[in-house]
Every structure is written in structure tokens, then in C-alpha cells.
Amino acid sequence: MPVETASLTSKVRAIETGSHVVAIHFTGESAAIATGKGEILIAGGCEALIQAHKGAILAAAGDGKRIFTAGDDGKLVATDIEGEAETLADSGGQWIDQVALGPSGTLAWSVGKTAFVRANKGERSLEAPSTVGGLAFAPKGLRLAIAHYNGATLWFPNADAKPETLAWKGSHLGALFSPDGRFLITTMQEQALHGWRLADGQHMRMSGYPTRVRFLSFTANEEWLATSGAQEVILWPFRTRDGPMGKEPFMLAPGPSGTRVTAVACHPKQELLAVGYSDGMVMLVRLADAAEVLVSRPSGAPVSALTWRADGKILAFGTENGKAGLLSL
Amino acid sequence: MSDKIPVTVLTGYLGAGKTTLLNRILSEPHGKKYAVIVNEFGEIGIDNDLIVGADEEVFEMNNGCICCTVRGDLIRILDGLLKRRGQFDGILVETTGLADPAPVAQTFFLDDTVGGRTALDAVVTVADAKWLKARLKDAPEAKNQIGFADIILLNKIDLVTSEELREVELRIRAINPYAKIHRTERCDVPIQSLLGQGAFDLQRILEIEPQFLAGEHHHDGHGHHHHNGGPKHYHDEDMQSLSLRSDEPLDPDKFLPWINDLVAKEGPKILRCKGILSFKDDPQRFVLQGVHMVLDGDHQRDWKSDEKRESRLVFIGREFDAAAIEQAFLACVA
Numbered sequence: 040m041p042v043e044t045a046s047l048t049s050k051v052r053a054i055e056t057g058s059h060v061v062a063i064h065f066t067g068e069s070a071a072i073a074t075g076k077g078e079i080l081i082a083g084g085c086e087a088l089i090q091a092h093k094g095a096i097l098a099a100a101g102d103g104k105r106i107f108t109a110g111d112d113g114k115l116v117a118t119d120i121e122g123e124a125e126t127l128a129d130s131g132g133q134w135i136d137q138v139a140l141g142p143s144g145t146l147a148w149s150v151g152k153t154a155f156v157r158a159n160k161g162e163r164s165l166e167a168p169s170t171v172g173g174l175a176f177a178p179k180g181l182r183l184a185i186a187h188y189n190g191a192t193l194w195f196p197n198a199d200a201k202p203e204t205l206a207w208k209g210s211h212l213g214a215l216f217s218p219d220g221r222f223l224i225t226t227m228q229e230q231a232l233h234g235w236r237l238a239d240g241q242h243m244r245m246s247g248y249p250t251r252v253r254f255l256s257f258t259a260n261e262e263w264l265a266t267s268g269a270q271e272v273i274l275w276p277f278r279t280r281d282g283p284m285g286k287e288p289f290m291l292a293p294g295p296s297g298t299r300v301t302a303v304a305c306h307p308k309q310e311l312l313a314v315g316y317s318d319g320m321v322m323l324v325r326l327a328d329a330a331e332v333l334v335s336r337p338s339g340a341p342v343s344a345l346t347w348r349a350d351g352k353i354l355a356f357g358t359e360n361g362k363a364g365l366l367s368l
Numbered sequence: 369m370s371d372k373i374p375v376t377v378l379t380g381y382l383g384a385g386k387t388t389l390l391n392r393i394l395s396e397p398h399g400k401k402y403a404v405i406v407n408e409f410g411e412i413g414i415d416n417d418l419i420v421g422a423d424e425e426v427f428e429m430n431n432g433c434i435c436c437t438v439r440g441d442l443i444r445i446l447d448g449l450l451k452r453r454g455q456f457d458g459i460l461v462e463t464t465g466l467a468d469p470a471p472v473a474q475t476f477f478l479d480d481t482v483g484g485r486t487a488l489d490a491v492v493t494v495a496d497a498k499w500l501k502a503r504l505k506d507a508p509e510a511k512n513q514i515g516f517a518d519i520i521l522l523n524k525i526d527l528v529t530s531e532e533l534r535e536v537e538l539r540i541r542a543i544n545p546y547a548k549i550h551r552t553e554r555c556d557v558p559i560q561s562l563l564g565q566g567a568f569d570l571q572r573i574l575e576i577e578p579q580f581l582a583g584e585h586h587h588d589g590h591g592h593h594h595h596n597g598g599p600k601h602y603h604d605e606d607m608q609s610l611s612l613r614s615d616e617p618l619d620p621d622k623f624l625p626w627i628n629d630l631v632a633k634e635g636p637k638i639l640r641c642k643g644i645l646s647f648k649d650d651p652q653r654f655v656l657q658g659v660h661m662v663l664d665g666d667h668q669r670d671w672k673s674d675e676k677r678e679s680r681l682v683f684i685g686r687e688f689d690a691a692a693i694e695q696a697f698l699a700c701v702a
Contacts, residue, residue, distance in 0.1 A: 058451075058452075058453075058454070059450070059451045059452070059453060061451055074452035075452050075453065076455075094452070095448065095451040095452045096451070097451065111420070111448055111452075133419070133421065134445075134448060136444065136448060138469075151423060152423075159439060169440070170423065170425060170441060172439065172444075188425065188427055188440060207430075208429030208430045209426075209427075209428075209429065210427045210438075210440050214376070225393075227430070227439070228427065228429065228443070228479070229429055229430050229431060250480040250481075251479070251481060251482075281620050291615060308484065322474075359450075359453070361555055
């Protein structure tokens with residue numbers, strides 16, 4: 040039964056960035072769009088263009104006030120809404136390709152195998168067994184997960200305790216804690232997710248994806264983990280004590296034939312998902328009834344960045360071919 | 369996507385001249401920009417705007433297959449370079465002298481992002497005309513690099529006599545009869561003979577014939593089927609090639625399960641394979657190429673009216689059972 044898809048395309052403010060949109064974070068009211076040319080475009084409220092890096096921005100994190108960008112020029116730069124940029128670290132040219140923000144403004148980043156943490160008490164570093172694939176802070180306490188080849192390391196940078204190793208064969212490329220802090224989930228080279236229940240180290244395998252998973256996002260009620268990588272959004276149940284162990288995922292918002300979901304971002308307050316596809320299309324999908332609303336038509340290149348402002352009133356997206364947009368709800 | 373960024377892999381044993389070749393490619397007035405991935409960042413004099421240091425990290429895929437390895441560092445770096453898309457025309461990857469080219473090549477077939485946006489163009493191996501013979505005896509890595517190559521630069525020919533040169537070429541041919549050999553001093557070869565080769569591109573597989581040495585006559589090609597068409601003056605103790613041919617069309621329902629099963633079981637022993645196949649009642653050529661257990665195959669184009677409809681399949685590898693493979697191949701005749 041063909042249904043005319045509702046559309047919000049006319050409400051989108053389109054922004055041409057001219058290069059790959061690597062990440063978007065909100066700084067105050069405005070969106071800070073980080074690009075493959077090392078630029079940060081501030082849009083919505085304030086408007087500015089800052090050349091933060093000499094090369095490409097490889098990764099970014101935001102605390103709501105500043106955007107922290109890691110570049111292939113070996114620099115870690117914090118930029119605020121006024122366009123003030125401050126270099127926080129300089130590796131001397133080696134890529135800084137991971138950055139994460141923790142509770143109370145703790146910052147982590149990595150250069151090759153070395154993970155760095157900077158908090159009030161100063162800077163510490165830890166050597167991982169192989170190049171760091173991903174970094175994530177636990178929601179509470181100062182605890183950093185470092186994803187790498189054959190597992191992940193849990194590190195309390197302020198304690199002298201030996202870091203704890205969670206082993207699972209294969210290359211782990213990204214990391215995320217569940218909002219309640221009970222689970223750690225990694226994305227893998229093997230086109231699967233792996234998870235550990237931290238209380239007892241119980242493994243969770245979440246596999247069957249046709250491509251690598253790049254986006255992980257928990258729904259507002261924290262019951263589902265929404266993921267990219269397949270033709271539809273794959274949602275794993277995290278409602279119960281066991282998480283998704285032995286359970287089937289739930290699927291939503293299939294894209295047109297031949298496309299993949301390349302980005303997913305759950306609304307921070309409502310049971311609503313923003314979904315980006317490999318053809319550049321962006322949709323909003325309601326969890327309760329799978330109702331879809333079109334946000335942006337296909338533009339020819341994969342959606343590479345997708346973010347909600349913390350109050351959930353603005354959605355920002357960007358693609359690999361430099362098409363970005365802001366939607367006010 | 370047709371606009372995949374071409375990637376050329378430069379291999380070669382220590383001291384053969386990889387850095388010389390890299391600098392030659394970069395300094396020629398071709399008007400193209402290359403991103404260069406090197407294994408020793410900052411230690412060698414390479415003059416290029418975009419240069420990235422890599423720590424060679426060979427990762428096994430967690431899929432139970434021991435030869436399904438990828439270069440984790442390369443996936444990470446190519447992911448990063450792709451964010452600069454449009455700022456360069458191609459990528460050159462220089463490996464360490466001890467590197468196995470297989471994980472590098474497999475990365476392009478086993479990772480969806482890398483494979484979807486970049487294309488492995490060719491593996492170019494630089495070999496030292498004076499020292500290669502010794503390295504083939506004591507360094508398995510050197511042998512892998514020769515066996516794997518699409519193009520071999522036999523370098524430093526000014527340091528050997530013509531007899532020595534001929535002998536080292538025959539040693540190379542005993543391992544790899546299919547690579548193009550260029551004799552060079554200081555890697556002086558026109559770069560258009562190295563780049564833009566499409567050696568892993570199924571659409572560009574034209575023919576599969578062993579390459580012959582200068583002055584040799586083409587003495588291959590009358591029998592119904594036979595193997596090792598190339599020069600047989602030398603046998604390598606463990607590396608071998610196998611060339612199979614059939615004038616009778618093959619049954620795809622027999623051939624495809626067989627070849628998939630073969631690479632699944634014998635993959636670790638097969639460095640590379642390549643085939644052009646004629647299937648019964650099929651107007652199109654079927655082409656395939658593979659690296660260890662990774663196999664890629666597709667219909668290519670219609671057979672031309674003046675083209676001989678025969679099937680050719682070649683393998684380069686070590687310690688495989690050539691007679692058994694040949695027998696099984698011939699059993700696939702429709």
C-alpha cells in the first residue's frame with residue numbers, strides 16, 4: 040500500500056561545505072560542522088568559518104560549548120562559538136584520529152597506540168597493544184574504554200590499578216558504553232558488534248551486517264541500541280539484565296534497494312530516530328509505529344554526520360560530498 | 369562507483385630501491401598529486417605534500433580463516449585520506465622490505481569502505497638484480513613479493529653482467545611467469561608503465577599469457593590443455609605456477625562450486641589466481657581473480673566472433689597439488 044511520505048525538506052536550511060562532513064557538534068545554539076578540509080563552519084545563530092587544521096579533521100567531540108577536533112596535521116584543537124581556537128595537543132605531525140569527552144570535561148585522544156587523558160589533575164597516557172580503534176568514557180566516574188585489536192582495555196586514569204582487558208578476537212574499531220554503564224559495545228572490522236556485560240565479562244555477539252557499523256546510538260528511553268551498517272536500522276534490545284543476549288534485533292526504516300544505513304542518531308528526549316543513508320537521504324522515523332518523514336532527498340553521497348542538539352529541537356546532518364543541513368523542529 | 373581512487377602498492381626487499389622508485393614517481397612532471405603511505409615516517413627523504421606514516425598491523429579476521437588477513441593500519445589511514453577526497457589523484461603505498469603483499473591486497477577486497485572507494489591498481493615489486501638470487505634462497509618474504517607482483521622492476525642492472533641478468537630473470541619467471549619485468553637502473557622506468565594498470569580490475573583482464581624474455585620465441589599453445597607454458601629452465605623449490613586451459617566449454621554448475629571449494633581449502637597455498645572462462649551456452653566471458661581465499665568473479669563482456677572461446681585459469685602459489693587441480697578443472701567440462 041503506497042503511502043505518500045510526509046516531508047520536511049522545505050524546512051531544512053541547506054549548507055554547502057565544499058568537502059567531506061566529518062562530524063557535527065552543537066556549540067551553544069549553533070552547529071559546528073567539521074570538514075575534510077580542516078574547517079569548522081558555525082551555522083544557525085552564529086555564523087563563522089574557522090580554519091582549525093592544516094589538513095583533514097579526522098574525528099571530533101563536543102561538550103555543548105566547544106568542539107574538539109583531531110586532525111591529520113597532528114593537532115587537537117578546541118574551538119568555541121566565537122571562533123576562538125585553542126591547540127590542546129600537538130603530536131608533531133602524527134595523526135590524532137580519535138577523540139572523546141568524558142564527565143566533567145575530561146578529554147581523551149589517541150596517537151597510534153597511545154591513548155592520552157587530560158583532566159584537572161594533568162595529563163596521563165597509556166600504551167594499547169595495537170593502534171587505538173576507538174575511545175569512550177563511561178557515563179559515570181573516570182573510566183575510559185580503549186578499543187583495539189583483539190579486545191578493549193578499561194582504564195581508570197586517576198587510579199593506579201592495572202587496566203583491565205576485555206578480550207575478543209578481531210579488530211575493534213569503535214566503542215560505546217550503555218547509558219546505565221552496565222555494558223560496553225564495540226564495532227568491529229568483521230562487520231559485527233561485540234559487547235561485554237561489565238559485571239561478569241559475559242560476551243554478546245551482534246552480527247549479520249553487510250558492512251562495517253559506524254554509528255551506535257541509544258534511544259531516549261535507553262531500551263534500544265540503534266545501529267547503521269545494514270539496509271535498515273538494526274535495533275538491539277537492552278531493556279533487560281541480559282541485554283541483547285539470545286535475542287533477535289528489531290529492524291526499522293529500510294532504505295531503497297542497494298542503499299545502506301550509514302548514520303543513525305536517536306532523539307535525546309523522544310522515541311524518534313534520525314536515519315542517514317548511503318545515497319544521502321535523511322529520514323525521521325518514529326519508533327512506536329515506524330512512521331517516516333523525509334528530511335532530505337538523496338544527494339548522491341553517503342550521510343557521514345548526523346547529530347541532534349541536546350534539547351532535541353535541531354537536527355544537523357552532513358554527507359561525504361559536502362552537503363549539510365539543519366532542520367528545526 | 370567509477371571514480372574509485374587508484375592505489376599502487378610498492379614492495380621490494382630491503383635495499384632494492386623502493387624509495388628511489390617512490391621519489392621518481394613523485395618527481396616526474398605528470399601533473400598529478402599523490403598521497404603517499406610509508407612505513408617509516410620521517411626517516412627517509414621523500415618530498416611530497418601528503419605523506420602518512422604507517423605501522424604495519426596485520427589483523428586476522430575473526431572468521432576462522434587463517435589467510436584472511438588485512439592491514440588494519442591501511443584501513444585506518446585510507447579511511448582518513450578519504451576525508452580529503454578530491455585533494456589528490458592517487459595513493460602510493462610503500463611497504464617494508466619484510467612485508468607480505470597479500471594482507472595489503474586483501475584489504476581492498478575484505479573491507480567494504482576501502483573497496484567501495486578505492487581500487488587496488490597493481491602490486492609493483494622492486495628487485496635487486498645483484499642480490500635477488502640470494503634473497504630468494506634465504507628470505508621467504510622476497511619470494512612472496514616476486515610471486516605476488518603484477519610488475520617487477522629488475523633494478524640495478526648496471527651492477528650485473530648480461531648472463532647474470534638473464535639468470536635472475538629466469539629465476540623470477542620460475543616463480544611468476546605472468547608479471548611484466550622492466551630492467552632498470554635507479555628505477556628509471558616511464559611511470560605510465562607502472563600506474564593505471566588495473567591489474568585487479570575484472571573488466572580489464574584481457575588475456576592470460578605468460579610473459580617471455582626478450583629474444584625468446586613464443587612456444588606455447590597447441591595442445592588441448594597443458595600447464596606451465598612458460599620457460600622451464602629453472603624450477604623454484606617451493607613456489608610454482610600452474611596454467612590450465614580447456615577448449616571445451618565448462619559447466620558453471622560444476623566449475624563455480626569447485627573453484628570456491630578449492631580456494632576455501634587450498635587458499636593459504638594460493639598467492640594469486642586469475643581466469644577467463646567460457647561457460648556452456650553463455651555468450652559472455654566470465655572472468656575471475658583471487659588472492660588466497662578471496663575470490664572475485666563476474667561476467668565481463670560478450671565473446672567476440674573472432675575470439676577463440678577457450679578457458680584459461682592460472683595459479684601462482686606454493687606446494688599445491690598441480691595434478692589434482694588440473695584433473696578437477698578438466699572434470700568441469702560441460
